[in-house]
Amino acid sequence: MTAAPHSVKADLLLLFATFLAAAGWVFSKESLGGLLPLQFVGTRFLLAGVVLVAFSWGQLRGLDRRALGRAAMVGVVFAVAMAFWILGLEHASHIGEGAFIASLGIVLVPVFARLFFGEHPPKATWVALPVALAGFACLSLAHGFRFEPGQWYFLVAALLFSFLFNLNSRVVRGIPVLALSAVQVSMVGVLILPASLLLEDWPASVPTPILFWLLASAIIATTLRFLVQLHGQSLTTPSHAAIILMLEPMWTALVAAWWFNESMTAMQLLGCGLISLALVMSRWQWIRGALKALF
Incomplete structure (x- = not known):
């Protein structure tokens, strides 16, 4: 009887984490009005890192040199992914669109698992992948048969985030998440x-x-978001958490529409809709399991 309150608490925390992540897109875009992209993202994450180190000092002291080295190695991939992400944001003409392109990384996680780690992804992955690519094509065609630089940067970031997810699942397995x-x-x-x-x-x-x-990006959208998300994930299963975290691009599109007065053409809506459908299809087993658990 105690599982239900924990489930509700986990859902609320994870929903709040996705909203903080979406707000981070706005904070970051506003920061680029006076800071250079690499200058901003480097400062943002260094500030956030200092706070997270303070929160996790006990765990960090318990890690041996090999574990720290593996975590730092994966952190290099994270740094490169964030560099492409911020360059995408700097060149983006539409933040909501960029968020959906970046979310392609979720669909591509099983593909990278197959390419680099020899895993056999579920059939749903191969069905979702062309749907996701069709969505990306629609977003590009919305600008008249051309790809904008921001779209390419976001796409590279999505590829790197997929690789990062696989590394976190394998290379640094066993290291405390905080x-x-x-x-x-x-x-x-x-x-x-x-x-x-x-x-x-x-x-x-x-x-x-x-x-x-800058401070809002570092403290609210990075530090607080990580702490809330990790706490929420600790109260539920990874599959259930992943389903809720998939809401980030939708939150981002809504927040960007409100803050920047963004709107989407029919082609952009179709593209975002196809990517959303691909996200659901790629995680259908988890979604079906979560629905069975609820009902």
Whole structure:
């Protein structure tokens, strides 16, 4: 009889985490109004990493050098993925569209598991994949038979996020999730900030409102989001959590429509709808299991 309250609490926490993630798109886009992309993402994740390290210090002290090395290695992939993501956001003409493209990474997780780890994904994956690609094509055709730079950056980020998910499931299995998050988030800042210093000309000053958006990105959309999401995941099964976390692109599209007054053409709506359908199809076994558990 105690499972139900935990389930409701987990659902609410995970829903809140997806909303924080969606808000992070807005915070990040606003931050780019006064910060360079690599400068912003490096600073954001370094600040968030410091806070997460403080929360996970006990777990981190218990890790041996080999575990820390594996976590840092996977963090390198995370850093590269975030670099492409922020470049996508900088060039994006439509944030909601970008969120759906980035979510393609969920569909591609089993494909990467097959290519790099020899796993055999379920048949639903091969059905969902062409649907997802058709959705991406519709988003591109909405701009007249051309791919925008932002779309390509988001697509590369989605590919890297798929690879990252597989690595987290295998290479760093057994490492406490809070400690793992602290290491990986910190690695983004440690790697990208020096790259920014080499590749970007930092502005002489940063307006105060931009600093507000930066802090909101680091503390609310990164630190708080990770803590809420990890707590929610600890109260339910991974499959159930994954289903709720799939709502992030839809939240992002709604928040962007409200904040930036974005709207979608019929072709963009079709593309986002196809990607959403592919997400559901690729996780249908989990969704069906969750529905059976509820009803």
